[in-house]
Amino acid sequence: MKKDNNYSVPGFLASAVSAGLKKNGKMDLSLIFSQKKAVGAGVFTTNRVKAAPVLLSQERIKKGLLRAVIANTGCANACTGIQGLNDAIQTADIVAKGLGIHPEETVVASTGVIGSYLPFNLIEKAIPNLIKNLSPDGFRSVAEALMTTDSFPKMSYFKGNVGGCPFHLLGLAKGAGMIMPNMATMLSFLITDIHIDSETLWPIFGSAAECTFNRITVDGETSTNDMVLIMANGVAGNTRLDRSHIKEFERGLTDVMGELAYMIAKDGEGATKVIEIEVHGAATKDDANTAARSVGNSNLVKTAVFGQDPNWGRIMAALGSSGIKMEQDKVQIWIDGIKVVDGGLMTSEQEERKAAEKMKNEQLTITINLNQGRWKDRIITCDLTYDYIRINAGYRT
Amino acid sequence: MKKDNNYSVPGFLASAVSAGLKKNGKMDLSLIFSQKKAVGAGVFTTNRVKAAPVLLSQERIKKGLLRAVIANTGCANACTGIQGLNDAIQTADIVAKGLGIHPEETVVASTGVIGSYLPFNLIEKAIPNLIKNLSPDGFRSVAEALMTTDSFPKMSYFKGNVGGCPFHLLGLAKGAGMIMPNMATMLSFLITDIHIDSETLWPIFGSAAECTFNRITVDGETSTNDMVLIMANGVAGNTRLDRSHIKEFERGLTDVMGELAYMIAKDGEGATKVIEIEVHGAATKDDANTAARSVGNSNLVKTAVFGQDPNWGRIMAALGSSGIKMEQDKVQIWIDGIKVVDGGLMTSEQEERKAAEKMKNEQLTITINLNQGRWKDRIITCDLTYDYIRINAGYRT
Numbered sequence: 001m002k003k004d005n006n007y008s009v010p011g012f013l014a015s016a017v018s019a020g021l022k023k024n025g026k027m028d029l030s031l032i033f034s035q036k037k038a039v040g041a042g043v044f045t046t047n048r049v050k051a052a053p054v055l056l057s058q059e060r061i062k063k064g065l066l067r068a069v070i071a072n073t074g075c076a077n078a079c080t081g082i083q084g085l086n087d088a089i090q091t092a093d094i095v096a097k098g099l100g101i102h103p104e105e106t107v108v109a110s111t112g113v114i115g116s117y118l119p120f121n122l123i124e125k126a127i128p129n130l131i132k133n134l135s136p137d138g139f140r141s142v143a144e145a146l147m148t149t150d151s152f153p154k155m156s157y158f159k160g161n162v163g164g165c166p167f168h169l170l171g172l173a174k175g176a177g178m179i180m181p182n183m184a185t186m187l188s189f190l191i192t193d194i195h196i197d198s199e200t201l202w203p204i205f206g207s208a209a210e211c212t213f214n215r216i217t218v219d220g221e222t223s224t225n226d227m228v229l230i231m232a233n234g235v236a237g238n239t240r241l242d243r244s245h246i247k248e249f250e251r252g253l254t255d256v257m258g259e260l261a262y263m264i265a266k267d268g269e270g271a272t273k274v275i276e277i278e279v280h281g282a283a284t285k286d287d288a289n290t291a292a293r294s295v296g297n298s299n300l301v302k303t304a305v306f307g308q309d310p311n312w313g314r315i316m317a318a319l320g321s322s323g324i325k326m327e328q329d330k331v332q333i334w335i336d337g338i339k340v341v342d343g344g345l346m347t348s349e350q351e352e353r354k355a356a357e358k359m360k361n362e363q364l365t366i367t368i369n370l371n372q373g374r375w376k377d378r379i380i381t382c383d384l385t386y387d388y389i390r391i392n393a394g395y396r397t
Numbered sequence: 398m399k400k401d402n403n404y405s406v407p408g409f410l411a412s413a414v415s416a417g418l419k420k421n422g423k424m425d426l427s428l429i430f431s432q433k434k435a436v437g438a439g440v441f442t443t444n445r446v447k448a449a450p451v452l453l454s455q456e457r458i459k460k461g462l463l464r465a466v467i468a469n470t471g472c473a474n475a476c477t478g479i480q481g482l483n484d485a486i487q488t489a490d491i492v493a494k495g496l497g498i499h500p501e502e503t504v505v506a507s508t509g510v511i512g513s514y515l516p517f518n519l520i521e522k523a524i525p526n527l528i529k530n531l532s533p534d535g536f537r538s539v540a541e542a543l544m545t546t547d548s549f550p551k552m553s554y555f556k557g558n559v560g561g562c563p564f565h566l567l568g569l570a571k572g573a574g575m576i577m578p579n580m581a582t583m584l585s586f587l588i589t590d591i592h593i594d595s596e597t598l599w600p601i602f603g604s605a606a607e608c609t610f611n612r613i614t615v616d617g618e619t620s621t622n623d624m625v626l627i628m629a630n631g632v633a634g635n636t637r638l639d640r641s642h643i644k645e646f647e648r649g650l651t652d653v654m655g656e657l658a659y660m661i662a663k664d665g666e667g668a669t670k671v672i673e674i675e676v677h678g679a680a681t682k683d684d685a686n687t688a689a690r691s692v693g694n695s696n697l698v699k700t701a702v703f704g705q706d707p708n709w710g711r712i713m714a715a716l717g718s719s720g721i722k723m724e725q726d727k728v729q730i731w732i733d734g735i736k737v738v739d740g741g742l743m744t745s746e747q748e749e750r751k752a753a754e755k756m757k758n759e760q761l762t763i764t765i766n767l768n769q770g771r772w773k774d775r776i777i778t779c780d781l782t783y784d785y786i787r788i789n790a791g792y793r794t
Contacts, residue, residue, distance in 0.1 A: 049717030049725050049741075079713050081726065081742050114710020115743045224714050299696070299781075300789055307790030313511020316476050317621050320446030328446045329478065344446075345478050346512045384696075386786050392697055393704030393782075 006140045007157040009168040010193045011035050011235035014138030016145035019126035021074030021112070021119060027145035029123060031130045032069045032189055033099055038233035039198040040066025041205040042107075043213075045226035051078035051114075052088040054227060057107035060092075064198030066231045067105040069189055070095050070130075072123060073148050073174075078114040078224040087118040094124060098131045109187050111148055111174065111225050139170060146174040146187060149391055151267050156259040158252035160194075162245035167194040167236035169249075171256040175264035188213065188228040188260055194249055195234035196241055204250055205230050212257035216265045216380045217296050228257075265380040270387025274363045275305055280376045281369045287324040288377035291370065294322030295379075302384035305364065310355035312340045315366065326370050334367040335359065403537045404554040406565040407590045408432050408632035411535030413542035416523035418471030418509070418516060424542035426520060428527045429466045429586055430496055435630035436595040437463025438602040439504075440610075442623035448475035448511075449485040451624060454504035457489075461595030463628045464502040466586055467492045467527075470545050470571075474507040474515045475621040484515040491521060495528045506584050508545055508571065508622050536567060543571035543584060546788055548664050553656040555649035557591075559642035564591040564633035566646075568653040572661035585610065585625040585657055591646055592631035593638055601647055602627050609654035613662045613777045614693050625654075662777040667784025671760045672702055677773045678766045684721040685774035688767065691719030692776075699781035702761060707752035709737045712763065727768040733761055 016030035096103040143153035173188035282288035298318040304311040333341035336358035413427035540550035570585035679685035695715040701708040730738035733755035
């Protein structure tokens with residue numbers, strides 16, 4: 001990661017330490033803190049099995065205030081019952097006390113193995129150092145401390161302007177498996193110095209998550225711990241947000257969250273290629289989404305992409321089994337702009353060979369026109385490789 | 398395959414040849430023929446994209462008569478439009494003419510790559526030999542000719558007795574990828590000499606398929622070519638079937654189709670272990686099925702089994718994201734009889750270690766009690782391994 005990715009946002013501090021949760025001595029505990037009162041919003045996993053930090057944070061952020069996020073890797077604190085919830089509450093309490101803020105403005109995020117209890121004593125011992133190290137330049141180390149099976153830290157930055165006031169937006173995220181955002185996915189934290197009220201922030205944030213994080217899939221799995229949080233501390237000093245200002249902020253949010261989402265797909269466990277699935281001409285909005293997800297989650301499509309094989313028959317089969325309205329003989333498919341299917345049939349072997357050539361690239365778009373209606377949608381995913389198996393067959397050992 | 402698996406059924410002949418559809422010179426074209434008039438029934442893929450042989454055979458078998466099935470590997474004849482349908486019809490016509498039977502009693506099955514046209518001249522040239530070689534002992538070679546990525550031929554045999562008349566039932570099947578029977582899956586042919594009318598046969602056959610082939614999944618993919626066919630030629634000579642006779646025949650069907658289905662899961666592409674997922678205590682029938690499928694199709698659960706890791710957190714996560722009614726703190730999970738989760742929490746590390754030991758076996762049962770109601774269901778699946786990737790990233794090359 002380049003030095004010039006060491007972003008900051010006025011009024012926010014961050015730090016990360018190694019608390020000993022990861023066996024390899026890498027950083028595993030991180031803290032983000034707003035020096036001023038800040039509003040917050042969040043989207044959380046839709047999995048019915050929710051980790052303790054999700055249950056706690058989801059409840060606290062409802063009030064729209066957020067000043068501190070403490071995040072740990074190495075333990076998901078999921079399926080840990082009352083003890084897990086107590087551990088999360090205690091963690092937040094100690095942080096809040098150390099920072100001199102209200103516990104209700106403090107939330108917790110965790111990621112790692114499901115079913116183990118949080119090594120609370122390790123966390124308790126590390127918190128004083130975490131607070132002592134807080135700095136405006138600490139965000140890069142937070143991005144690193146968030147990594148589990150991620151192969152690179154994920155940060156995205158946006159500078160905008162509302163009514164003459166420059167504002168900043170910084171996003172951090174981690175991936176990289178158990179990812180199919182049927183809501184928020186994975187962990188992502190965003191901070192901004194824009195001045196915005198909670199009622200305005202929530203819907204904007206929710207729709208930005210819907211069209212970014214909720215449009216990626218690595219393996220069709222929805223985690224128990226997914227959360228995306230945003231804090232806005234108002235330090236930018238803009239007095240009000242009119243419609244055009246909100247548009248500008250939305251653009252920034254979508255940019256930053258879109259870039260982070262793309263990074264997560266790119267860094268999907270074992271991935272060698274990012275695949276964008278675009279569906280056009282669906283009969284309904286749901287059909288467009290279902291079709292894109294069905295293709296994007298197909299193990300056979302994803303292994304074919306890994307093998308650089310323009311095996312469009314597997315795309316047809318994935319569409320056909322998705323339950324959407326379709327007529328086989330109306331389907332058109334393009335691989336990176338090369339039309340391989342028209343009227344449900346192969347265009348030509350020559351076009352297939354051209355498509356195979358395109359599939360050597362690290363980034364690939366599969367475009368599907370169902371010719372059933374006017375709805376479209378897209379999903380970003382990655383290929384399925386030997387390394388996905390290696391990572392997930394040996395995750396806990 | 399042992400010599401004593403070389404089964405036969407009175408009145409049925411079979412043969413297989415190499416027509417040159419497979420590059421390696423292995424057998425790829427096979428024929429099953431009933432010397433007498435026979436009734437037939439079939440279940441077919443629910444994929445909206447249906448191969449030409451599925452369209453043809455599904456239409457023909459509606460009349461309840463079936464005397465010949467010709468099957469080819471190496472080409473699915475799917476997404477091939479009018480030409481594909483003509484090729485299938487022509488194939489059936491030549492077979493029917495050669496056998497001196499009506500084309501309407503002749504069906505076609507294909508499996509292989511989607512999107513290529515049938516090499517019809519090769520098939521036409523091979524049919525005379527196929528007919529000439531017909532023999533009561535030809536079924537073993539049919540089972541071999543049906544293999545694509547299968548690692549062993551799949552046959553199952555049952556001898557029963559109805560009202561003093563012995564009857565025989567032989568089933569053949571092929572697997573091994575693109576398998577999630579949301580109806581029939583893969584190719585399977587059954588023949589029996591029992592005397593039964595078409596109206597009695599269809600519903601019995603349908604329910605047997607539902608609780609056998611429709612309860613396996615290799616990769617959550619539904620093929621465009623799946624079909625399961627049965628022919629009954631009445632040679633056993635039983636005059637009528639009372640309720641107890643039907644029970645006996647049903648038992649045979651469920652035995653044979655269950656064994657074939659199990660073989661398909663066992664021979665799932667790259668599989669090293671068969672996994673049975675049993676769900677109890679679901680709130681509804683659909684919930685039981687959805688829960689079993691969600692766990693059985695989870696890449697993370699399947700890679701954990703490959704890694705012999707009793708990672709029950711992934712089972713909890715798969716249940717939680719399936720959309721069923723569940724309360725996290727009521728879930729119980731056993732791995733081969735070892736209780737690893739009670740009340741949604743880990744029982745003990747000791748039990749986990751015992752479960753890890755059990756996971757070294759080639760066969761494994763994951764039992765889940767949701768404690769929400771009285772419904773149960775089961776799915777048979779297999780682990781997800783490096784070889785699945787190898788097979789599917791290089792399938793066409």
